[in-house]
Amino acid sequence: MEFRDLHVQYNNIKENIHREIEEVLDSSHFIGGEKVSDLEAQLAEYVGVKHCVGCANGTDALQLALMVWEVGPGDAVFVPDFTFFSSGEVVSAVGATPVFVDIDLSTFNMNPAKLEEAISAILDEGKLQPRVVVAVDLFGLPADYPAIKGICEKYDLLLLEDGAQGFGGAIAGQRACSFGDISTTSFFPAKPLGCYGDGGAIFTDNDEWDNLLRSFAIHGKGDCRYDNVRVGMNSRLDAIQAGVLLAKLPVFISEELESVNRVAALYSDALSNCDLVLPTVPEGYFSSWAQYTVLLPDGVSRQDVQEALAEQGIPTMVYYPKPMHDQLAFENACEVPVACADTSYACERVLSLPLSPYLTDREVLHVCDHLKTIFEKSLRSRRN
Incomplete structure (x- = not known):
């Protein structure tokens, strides 16, 4: 069993993928x-936005947005404490200070109440100027944008949506990657919509920012690539990866989103009586299910569970074992004005199970049966 089976996906649409790649090769562009x-x-x-700019990867997409907004030294950028490293890395890369914010354990996304507490604390301290909120759509579920956007408006902050894991998600019919002043996504192969290498995209309705993004992504070009009007970076999406995505996108929309939600629902039904905290999707939200992540109960060794599942050929992953503020790279280079207790708890207890749109019912039940057996043995052991 694969953790996210890209082989089955490829075999399902390989003729379309080959055609797109061959067209690129024939064009030599x-x-x-x-x-x-x-x-x-x-x-x-x-x-559902006016502009999309392809770029080299999801990390560059975030950094390019911050560059367009001229975020830099003295600026505070608020980032979830429970996320992939790049969400905070790009803040330090432009010279600003990441301020890490606790999550809501029910969604694993940024807790709006904790965000406002962190903003107030930074304002009271007076050393940094709050500028941007980076809201991450973790594991496929959009962040709480109705609340977060209200906070951004209250404190005059820019909103950057990190939709690297959330492409395809939605709130009340509005799709992920349209909630931010600028929004981004990643096409890393294991993402909901992935290419066969690195790739990313940036979304905005702002014409000026669109022009700046395209300039910054190609060495700060002006009228042509040899007219450099600002210092940028080299972050271009190559045509072969675009071709792969053109082949995948229609299938992603018409088949895969529905299928992965069916798989997630089957997991939740089969594990409903198990001693686990299962992922939830709030009313009105739609998840693209980048991961199916559970919280293990206290007293159960995550390593033991992973090893027992591995013996049955079932792979698992831990996203993420360490809070952002505990990463060595951020030592003395970040702010945590409000304790992130829920992040610390999640880092100790999360476990992600195999998931893809092509996972069969039999495979899902195979995982669930063995997981329940492991917990039954653990419960008997604790009672003894």
């Missing part, structure tokens, strides 16, 4: 060009 433009147009239409 490997950077930018028609494939990238077509993909950007289709992504913007699907998400």
Whole structure:
């Protein structure tokens, strides 16, 4: 069993993928060009925004947004304490200070109440200027944008949506990657919509920011690539990856989102009586299920559970074992004005199970049966 089976997905649509790649090879236009433009147009239409800019990866996408906003030294950028490293890394990369915020254990996303507490604490301290909130759509579920956007408006902050794991999700019909002033996603192969290498995209309705993003992504170009009007970076989406995504996008929309939600629902039903805290999707929300992540009960060794499942050929992953504020890279280079107790708890107890749109009912029940057996043995052991 694969943790996220990309082989089955490839075999399902390989003729379309091969056709797209062959068209790129025949054109000999490997950077930018028609494939990238077509993909950007289709992504913007699907998400429901005016502009989409392809770039090299999801990390660059975040950093380019901060560069457009001229975020830098003296600025505070609020980031969930429970997320992948790049969400905070890009803040330090532009010279600003990441301020880490606790999560809501029921969604694993940024807790709006804790966000407002952190903003107030930074304002009271007076050393940094609050500028941006980076809200992450973790594990496929959009963050609480109705609340977070209200907080951003109250304190005049820019909102950057990190939709690296959330592409395809929605709130009340509004799709992920449309909630931020600028929003981003990643096309890393294991993401809900992934290419066959690195890739990313940036979304906005702002014409000026769109122009700046395109300039910064290609060495700060002006009218042409040899007219450099600002210091940028080299972050272009190559045409082969755009072709792969053009082949995948229609299937993602028409089949995979529905299928992965069916798989997640089967997990939740089969594990409903197990001693686990299962992931939830709030009313009105739609998840693209980048991961199916449970919280193990206290007293159960995560390592023992992983080893027991591995013996049955069942892979698992831990996203994420360490809070952002405990990463050595942020030592003396971040702020944590409000304790992040729920993040610390999650880091100790989370476990992600195999998940993909192509996981069969039999495979899901195989995982669930063995997981329940492990907990039954653990319960008997604790009673003895």
